[in-house]
Amino acid sequence: MTTTATITSAYEEPHISVTASNYRNPISSGAVVGGISKAWLFMGGYTSTIVNLAPVVADGFHRLAAQWHDATDMYSIDSQKVAHPSYLRIIAFGKVMIPYILSDLATRGGSWYSALEALTGMSPVGPEDTANVRLRKAAWLRWGKTNGYLGVGYVSYAISGKLLSQFAP
Amino acid sequence: MYLTPFQESYFPNLHRSDYRLTSPETDEYNCFAWAAHINDNRWDPTNNWYWPIGVPRSVTLPSAQAAYESLGFELCTSDALENGYEKIAIYVKDDGQLAHAARQLANGSWTSKLGDWPDIEHATLTALEGSYYGHVEAILRRHSDG
Numbered sequence: 132m133t134t135t136a137t138i139t140s141a142y143e144e145p146h147i148s149v150t151a152s153n154y155r156n157p158i159s160s161g162a163v164v165g166g167i168s169k170a171w172l173f174m175g176g177y178t179s180t181i182v183n184l185a186p187v188v189a190d191g192f193h194r195l196a197a198q199w200h201d202a203t204d205m206y207s208i209d210s211q212k213v214a215h216p217s218y219l220r221i222i223a224f225g226k227v228m229i230p231y232i233l234s235d236l237a238t239r240g241g242s243w244y245s246a247l248e249a250l251t252g253m254s255p256v257g258p259e260d261t262a263n264v265r266l267r268k269a270a271w272l273r274w275g276k277t278n279g280y281l282g283v284g285y286v287s288y289a290i291s292g293k294l295l296s297q298f299a300p
Numbered sequence: 301m302y303l304t305p306f307q308e309s310y311f312p313n314l315h316r317s318d319y320r321l322t323s324p325e326t327d328e329y330n331c332f333a334w335a336a337h338i339n340d341n342r343w344d345p346t347n348n349w350y351w352p353i354g355v356p357r358s359v360t361l362p363s364a365q366a367a368y369e370s371l372g373f374e375l376c377t378s379d380a381l382e383n384g385y386e387k388i389a390i391y392v393k394d395d396g397q398l399a400h401a402a403r404q405l406a407n408g409s410w411t412s413k414l415g416d417w418p419d420i421e422h423a424t425l426t427a428l429e430g431s432y433y434g435h436v437e438a439i440l441r442r443h444s445d446g
Binding site: 201203204205206207208209210211213240241242244245261262263264265 | 306307310326327328329330331332340341342344345346347348349350351359397398399400401413414415416417432
């Protein structure tokens with residue numbers, strides 16, 4: 132059974148539509164209300180569990196980011212900062228971490244650029260701006276806003292164990 | 301004003317009687333830039349940060365030494381205050397990796413930007429020596445009108 136999800140409203144109380152492509156009664160919907168909550172979707176007898184992972188992901192990020200900041204903020208060389216295990220674990224979580232990284236970059240700062248480049252496979256920083264910390268930071272934050280990672284809801288859900296992440300419009 | 305006790309714990313030779321905070325925290329410059337009087341950008345031989353043009357990019361003492369030589373500094377043998385000279389001390393970790401730079405002030409004390417942490421003025425170079433910044437491996441100087 133293939134399950135896909137589209138999350139169509141803002142963070143905290145998203146409306147979720149789920150389709151089961153090979154099921155005779157494919158469409159159902161539910162609402163998740165804040166926190167670690169579950170929406171039970173009844174689709175002709177099949178019950179799927181949707182778990183709002185946002186608090187879990189946020190907690191994981193903040194824990195790892197705090198470890199990383201505490202252990203490396205006294206260093207001045209990027210290669211010594213980004214080799215820390217907590218930094219690498221954040222990258223290993225995947226793109227779901229991007230909004231949290233950008234938020235931390237905006238509020239606390241730090242050498243998040245290698246993680247962002249690893250997770251996005253690109254850099255929005257022009258070659259002439261790369262060596263300037265203010266321009267590099269501004270380019271990433273501008274990219275984050277333009278692409279919906281900053282300033283709007285961002286939700287992460289697991290449906291039947293599969294991690295899904297979506298932007299809320 | 302002092303570092304937090306947590307931050308101080310990384311520098312066991314740093315005592316409150318021998319240092320003071322001289323800036324807030326910021327990631328907009330680092331120790332290598334600050335040693336060169338730069339407080340609006342980072343100097344870092346890695347990850348495409350600014351590093352003086354023509355200087356090989358490596359996390360080593362020779363690379364940092366060449367960076368400051370491009371500004372007119374030259375190796376010297378003493379960290380003592382010398383009339384008419386400005387000095388920079390370069391710290392290297394036990395594994396040979398470049399770690400830190402400090403700049404001597406006109407009163408003979410030293411100023412250091414501690415990574416993304418604040419700047420401090422510290423009385424001695426040994427105050428920052430230890431497992432995180434290693435030991436001072438080179439002292440450079442230039443005429444203070446440099």
